[in-house]
Amino acid sequence: MPSDKEHETLPQPDPEGLTEPTVINVAVDTPALPGLLTSLPVPLRWLILLALSFAISSGLFLAHIPGALLLGPMVAAILVATNGARLSVHRYPYIVAHSLIGCIIARSIDLGTLATVAKDWPVFVSIVLAIIAASSLLGYLMAKAEILPGTTAIWGTSAGAASAMVLMAEAHGGDPRLVAFMQYLRVAFVATGASLMAAFVFNIEGGAAQPIVWFPETDWLDLGLTLAAAIAAAVVGARLKMPAGTMLLPLVATTVLHVMGYITLQLPEWLLALGYGVIGWRIGLSFTRRILRHAAGALPQIVGSILVLMGFSGGLAFLLWSLHGIDPLTAYLATSPGGLDSIAIIAATTPVDMSFIMALQTMRLILIILIGPTISDFVARRVAKG
DSSP states (O other): OOOSSEEEEEEOOOTTSOSOOOEEEEEESSOOOOOTTTTSOHHHHHHHHHHHHHHHHHHHHHTTOTTHHHHHHHHHHHHHHTTTOOOOOOHHHHHHHHHHHHHHHHHTOOHHHHHHHHHTHHHHHHHHHHHHHHHHHHHHHHHHTTSSOHHHHHHHHOOSOHHHHHHHHHHTTOOHHHHHHHHHHHHHHHHHHHHHIIIIISOOOOOOOOOOOSSOOOOHHHHHHHHHHHHHHHHHHHHTTOTTHHHHHHHHHHHHHHHTTSOOOOOOHHHHHHHHHHHHHHHHTTOOHHHHHHHHHTHHHHHHHHHHHHHHHHHHHHHHHHHHOOOHHHHHHHHSOSOHHHHHHHHHTSSSOHHHHHHHHHHHHHHHHHHHHHHHHHHHHHHHHO
16 A cells, blocks of 8 residues: 655755765655656666756756756756656766866956956945845844745855855755755846846847857867866865865865966866756755745745845945946846856846956855855854744
8 A cells, every 4th residue: 555655865964975865764744656767777767867957958048047057957857856766966076066166156256357356345345245144134034934944044045156055055054955946046036137127127238148159169288277176176175074165175276276377267168067967966866845845835935035135236236326326237237146147148248347247246256155154154043042
């Protein structure tokens, strides 16, 4: 007779993905459903996951959905995981994917960005700290209302790069599945809002977006040096068991080498697609029906927090325009709470101050990575005290 309880497997926290997840059984009051993929050979399950990932990513990409290369594999992995696939991503590809995220952030930091930050640093710091404070307050309120656990709520509402926030959450005790759900929903809202503001409020006609070259001409020496530096730093971070060290140390190492001119960061799109895919699979394969139900139940509050944060950032943009004479569209894009890549694409196709936008967005990302763990721990303690 079928059981009236579904036993789901939940991975224990594994900050750096260095060990295979320890599995515990959790009984959930729901009718047991047979896993459609359980009886299939493992290679066939991986083939199904790969085909689904490609199909969903392609659809999202053609629809111009931000983060399509990560969202596609993650959605595909959720579908197969909740239908009995029982697959997992090995720790070594996951560590390499971590290091690529660090390189992506490092690529956005150059001497021009640093010069812009140095010139207007009081304004930049004030704006960034205000956005971080607002997102942290929203996370605290969601944790206090028991909508989400403390650390998960903080990382889920943090206005940083979505992929980086998911990795930081995993390293600091948050649930990366719910954080990914919240972060990429925010990215979609912010990117859509920024596009609509540019088109209908500022009457800007977007130029043709630069087409993506999946297999560009590649300097293989630079690519080798980039990967060698990133992976070596990631290995050090893993050995030292630093929280998110497999992303943060490659970020620091490649930034220093890049800014000092020792290496030219080579990150071809095909390589980034592989890295995003690995991260998306790792997150998606750990989803369960219970997690999906919880995310759906918290959806109204999550959407509300996103809209509040977007409104607050719009207010900061108004202050930049009225007090400092910053072009209003430049101010709006600069203060938009992520994601950096989608804002960069919109900025590249509109007449705005690109260096100002990227400098403020980059500073926000770096600061939230640096102080996010402290905020997360503080909020968790406050919530625990009641």
